[in-house]
Amino acid sequence: MSDNILEMNHISKEFTGVKALTDVSFKVARGEIHCLVGENGAGKSTLMKVLSGVYPYGTYTGDIVFEGSVQAFGKISDSVEAGISIIYQELALFPDLSVYENIFAGHEVRRGALVDWNLTIVQARKMLEKVKLKVGAETLIKDLGVGKRQLVEIAKALSKDVKLLILDEPTAALNENDSENLLQLLRELKDQGITSIMISHKLKEVISIADKVTVLRDGRTICTLDGSKGEISESVIIKNMVGREIEDIYPKRLNKKFGDNILEIKNWTAYDTQAGRNVVTDANMHVRKGEIVGIAGLMGSGRTELALSIFGNPKSYKLQGDLWMDGNPVSFKHTSDAIKAGIAYVTEDRKGDGLFLIQDIKHNITTANLRKVSSNGWINNNEEVKSANVYKDSMNIKAPSVEQIVGNLSGGNQQKVSLGKWLFVGPKLLILDEPTRGIDVGAKFEIYSIMNKLIDEGLSIIMISSELGEVLGMSDRVYIMAEGKVKGELSIDEADQEKIMQLATQ
Structure with missing residues (x-):
């Protein structure tokens, strides 16, 4: 009998003619920490959404084998019932509710038909002890920092008897101390028999915690590296992620001239x-x-x-x-x-402040300088498309066309759109x-290269x-x-x- 808790075999997934996943196979051994890495748009989050039932059975091809049985998750609750829990980068907590209410939201502790709030608090405290979070169960979520909220999410997952814990960029918004505390918790959960899949761009963290690393590129499985065999290193991961070696992630500028x-x-x-x-x-x-x-x-x-x-x-x-x-x-x-x-300012919060996620690329790029593509108060659609395509091409924005909705782009491509938006004003x-x-x-390498090019063109x-x-x-x-x-x-x-x-x- 295989000791794999999970096998995803020949998974393919399409969105309106665009292949997000192509024949992806992925295996996770019971009780390991398995990291999933790849460039933005490589298919990591899509694969996990297939696994968790966000994209239900029938919307993809291939098989999910969990605990030795082929699964057909029709909705998220089906995967949760099987013992799979996913924690996204944007945490799904209710800020105005207490910690204990959030931990047991949707699966309340009941005595007969009524919720037993006293027992709920007692059980919540046990979950908080498991994740080593020293806050009161009655504390409101909005009064906690991001690192502590992340631990509440994990406590919530543990309260559902999770067997496989999936974390999508769990340390992206955490400081160094909170990040290390979270990684240490994953190690301790591993000792308790809980298997984890972690998606991360932070390669140093990946190297420090992963038993195995699977690399995706362009929606395909490239390789799985085994830490016990000494196969996991930053240079090997990068080479497989991008399909080439990046000897210096920070491209050098020659002939610096300051005015x-x-x-x-x-x-x-x-x-x-x-x-x-x-x-x-x-x-x-x-x-x-x-x-x-x-x-x-x-x-x-x-x-x-x-x-x-x-x-x-x-x-x-x-x-x-x-x-x-x-x-x-x-x-x-x-x-x-x-x-x-x-002066132009590219915000740190591209999703909240920098972009209109429900609008297309062309609208986002031209929105800060609509006069440039307008005449007599009307937007010239041809000029808007033409201008947006200039930035799509020059910054290598990976999308079928400038009609693509920005919310459907990867983080790196969203950042390029945000840059294009402000370059369009001619700063x-x-x-x-x-x-x-x-x-x-x-x-990152592409963004740095764009920065150097802009400096060469006379910007500061x-x-x-x-x-x-x-x-x-x-x-x-x-x-x-x-x-x-x-x-x-x-x-x-x-x-x-x-x-x-x-x-x-x-």
């Missing part, structure tokens, strides 16, 4: 009236033409607040200090003023807030990033922020991770 200051701020302070405090205090910085300036710092250090205060102040902070563009003093009363002056200075968050190594870039490797790999200079203040400035030649972290934790 005069395109932006400068002096004694810049932003006061948030809602929070009742300064979010930026007495900041000084400058950006030269043809330069990538990195802004590093821990979460909450004021990096995004600084960017927003420069970009027309959409949060309505009370501002003090001086702002210059091209050597001239300026004052922006609205984001439209900043855009007219040549001089591009502010990129976490430009590669939640995208794979291949898409401010790049906010939580990844120190990215800051060091792409920046010409680095500013480090903490508690709303600029704590230091380092040239890239003198910067290293230790110096940045020392300044970021002052």
Whole structure:
């Protein structure tokens, strides 16, 4: 008898003529941690949605064999009943309900026809102990941080007697400590006999935790690597993910040439009236033409607040200090003023703030500069398609056409659309807030290459990033922020991770 808890054999899945999965086979041994990796759009999430019943039996071809039996899940509850639980990156919790209500939502503890809330609380506390979450069962979800909410999701899965736990990018929104705590919990659950499948773009985490790694590319199974045989390494994973070796994930720029200051701020302070405090205090910085300036710092250090205060102040902070563009003093009363002056801002939250997910690519790319494709108050559809295709081609946006709905694109391709949207306004200075968050190594390389190309074409870039490797790999200079203040400035030649972290934790 096979010791595989799961076998997915020859799975194929289509969406309106587009093959998302082609003859994918995938096996998971009982009691292991199996990581699923691949570029955005490789089919990882689609495969897991097939497994969990989101895409029901009959909408795909191939077989799911779980616990030795062929399954025909018609809905999500069928897979849950079988012992499969999936936790998505966007957590499915009710923020205004308590922890215990969320853990047992949909499968309440009952005594007869009534819910036994006292027993529910007792059982919830046991689940919280299992995931080592030290919060009260009566605590409201909205009062918990992202890391603790993630643990509530796992407690919810454990309350359903889960046999196979699937986690889709579980550490994407977590800080380093919360990420390590989550990975340690998965190791402990493994010791308790629970099998896990983890989808992740963070290869260092994959290498640290995976017993086996399966790589998907373009909707096909490429290989399965076995950690016990020493087959799992970053270079091997990357080569299989992208179909080529990427020796340096940060492409180098040659012949760097810096011009005069395109932006400068002096004694810049932003006061948030809602929070009742300064979010930026007495900041000084400058950006030269043809330069990538990195802004590093821990979460909450004021990096995004600084960017927003420069970009027309959409949060309505009370501002003090001086702002210059091209050597001239300026004052922006609205984001439209900043855009007219040549500043564009690509938000860190592309799904929430950056894109219209239910609209197509062409609409998203042209929306920030509709006048360019309009005449007499009417949008010229031909011009809109023509303009969108320029960015689709130049940035290698993988989609059948510019009529594709953006919400159906992978994260990396959504990020390219977001970039295209702001490049369409013709900026001089591009502010990129976490430009590669939640995208794979291949898409990162493409984004970095686009950044270098833009610099060569005369743009300047401010790049906010939580990844120190990215800051060091792409920046010409680095500013480090903490508690709303600029704590230091380092040239890239003198910067290293230790110096940045020392300044970021002052």
